[in-house]
Amino acid sequence: MLSKQLLFLFSALGAVNGLFLACYLFSRRTQRLANGMLGALLVAVGVRTGKSTFYYFNPDLAVEFLQFGMSACLFIGPLTYLYVHCSLADLKQRAVSRHWRWHILLALLIVGLGVVFPYSAYPYIWHHVMGGVHIYWLLYLLLAGRELWQARVLSRQTILLHSVFFSSCLILAAYVSTPITSYIVGALSFTFSIHVTVLTFFLQSDAKKDKYQNRRLDETEARALIGALDEVMRGQQLYLNPNLNLALLAKKVGNLQTTVSQVINDNLGKSFNLYINEFRIQHAQDLLLRESHLNMELVAERSGFNSNSTFFAAFKKITGQTPASFRAAAAP
Template sequence: MLSEHLLFFFSALGAFNGLALALYLWFAAKTSLAQRALAVLILMVSVRTGKSVAFYFLPDTPALVMQAGLTACLLIGPSLYFFIRTSLSNSTALGRFELWHGSALAIIAISLNLLWPYADHARIWHGPIVTTGNLLWLVYLIVSTAVLVQQRHRLPAGTARMLLLAVTTGLWLIWLAYYTSGFTSYIVGALSFSFVLYLCGAVAWAWRQGQAPVEPYQDRRIPAAEAATELQALADLMTRERLYLDPSLTLARLSRRLGLPQARLSQLLNDNNGTSFKQYIAQLRIGETQRLLLEQPGQTLEAIAEAAGFQSLSTFYAAFKKANGCTPALFRERHLSRE
């Protein structure tokens, strides 16, 4: 009995927190398109969670509640897709594809509610509509994940990146919980609550850190002259302070040291330098190991890798061979034999 009360409390609390968070994200100051897409997504998950709580614990759940929850289930996958699309774009308005896509989904959802109200067609809702909703959710999850993988170089940095990946992972877990509800029905509400609670925590943390909870990728190209100046400043900083030798160096720390926003530095490296942050740092560390291999022929490879900022010998070997086409030992042997 106590476990059921706790499950009801946490599941209902998750749904309520989600509704509150969705309203906050929608009406907050300086709201971006991606942030409103996230608000819609959280709203759909919260309504779906609320329906599950009511259906499980209340014998006579109103038909309107059931209908709203099952309709929300149809829109969770598309909401995730729109959130990811808008997060990877700096557009302040929906494009033609998104407008047609969203309009078609809205028409389908409204038509289902008007033509087959739950009160008179409960069997249809719990049959083909639920099956279609779960399948649609899965299809959009797969497509959204593929978009993230394909455009991983455009992912925002910092809190926004963590939020984007966590939302996608959380929805995968919730879908799996619903899909296997015959075996895991007790954890569905808890998973939904954990998902919403994480979002609450992430948004609160971002707010305390002075960051936007959703930071869309800055797709505007940096002018060539500005990019050249900033890349030269980055190169001068690295030459002067050799920050890449620190194994714990992060994009956030480097951006602060350079005096650029983290998203701007990420874009500068990806778009104008053709490398990710990790690739850029790895190149500098490889250059350092090449110098040490020749200047310190008696030094061990482990010591050289550590001195150059590599955290492990295996990472050093893989990066070095990829850059030079040979192992560090062979590189040293070839160059020293010429001398």
Template sequence: MNLGQQILFLVSALGACNGILLGIYLFRTKKQRSVAAVLLGILLLALSIRVGKSVLLFFNPQLSRIILQIGLTACFLIGPSLYYFLKSAITKPVKIPAMWKWVWGAQLGIILVAGFIAPYKVNPWIWNKVFVFIVYGQWAAYVVASGFLIRNYLKALFTDASALNNTEKLWLLVYLGNCVIFLGYLVSWIGIVNVIYMTGPISFSFMLYITMGFIMYGTSFENETPQDKPERKRIAEGSAQLWTEKLEKAVQENDLYKNPNLKLNDLAQQINISGHQLSQLLNDNLGKSFSTFINEYRINEACKLIESSRHLTFEAIGYDVGYNSKSTFYAAFRKIKGTTPALYKEQLEKITS
């Protein structure tokens, strides 16, 4: 081999070996053990076996036919591995669904039974003239189905790539890398220049090392959503109801909301709980922030003043209920009531006239 061939062999062979090691790691590791991780591991193992066979065949055309059969058998598993990896990464199932197992089992069974009944060593023409059409046809179908599955992410890649996070970029890397590998093998099989046959192994090596970079960087295989985070434990209903009653009583009887400098901790002291507990009560049990809770009291009182004290200006009413400025009062009024103080007053006048 000349220097160029040696480099080509080294890059491709190392890619195949490292792909097998990474696939085994993802399949067995407990650190990122998820359905997506397992399926990505299987995908890398299938690709590595296919690529390894290609490298050996390219540099040794007299390769044993059993190796050729193993390579095509692994090729039959690449498509479903890609599709179900992407599907599991998006849908995040806790365990592999039974239907996926049936589909996998059926396809694996077909290729293994076919290889047992008509081994490549005895029937090479069947593999080269019949089985190869089935293998590449199935692979192509899964590549198309996978592209449809992540079509929105593909669209974002060409319109607004900045909107994609690292996890979604990893999905696209795996998908597009598989597309290049598939096309490399397809055009070589059709009969175009033979060197294109090595496009698959080289593309796989580059895809593998970039994928390893994503994994080392800590990228998850699945998008994290708020639902993935453990829900914070709410205060027990009995305690929450008692504290809520004490809170409302303290605010109403002492007109605490009229204090423009009222703070969360000030209010918490009135019912003998910590600021953290009051914040949890308001956010988790009552579903509102401290500012919203106080603003509701202030705006309700402002509505009463607009109705009963029509000689007061809106600015005066705002100061009376606890606001330091007219603009803050107007903003809070619109947020709570969905209208302005002036329109609210007009509606009242129409009702009473």
């Protein structure tokens, strides 16, 4: 009896903690689309595994509850892919694909079909459609895996991203292997993966806080380095180089990359990309006002951006308006 209670506890723990973590992500002041996708993903998996847990210990559950839990599966694949897509877009300072909503709408459309053909009236269809749902989930995992492979980015910043992706793969594998294992394995897999993901999240946060603790500059040194950075950025217009990176900037001011990164992050409160893009956008604003004959592609290129999408995304993020609306507002 005790072992059964412990099994229920560990099975339900993932769903409960996943929902709490989702609430935390939805309530964060820094509202990033990636956070919203991760929160929604945790809700979908929490509902699915919560249904698995209760059904395993109480097979007489109402069919409406079963349908609700199975319908959540339709969102896990798309939300995993969209979380990966949005996170990589943030990392590379590029715009998120405008078509991301269509993935959610497709899942909602299929769920709508389930409302028209409910489990209670069409159990035969539902028993045979779950294999298709798992294939649907797998296809989105393949899309997400392709984006991760093409990005080929593996750093502290992407540990959480990879953890979420592989957790989704693990949960799918657990449900697909149900015929040879047990129906409760999916819920137990989520409990395991959610705690690994949470641990990763907090370790990553602690790593960011402690990254420079042994190299911290005093206020005078930090101000001097900020002045040197500003001088080389404005004097040499380094920001016009689309391939400018932290190593090159650190070399120009004769300092370590870690020290330059520390000052930009801690003293200026900015990421390296935001710091550089602010100079580029300032230059772009000047071009938009002075060179009215230039189209947006040329403005982006002459401001140091290597793509139009990156230019538009950075301009909107920094100024709160599009380049076209900025130019129109300044026109006499």
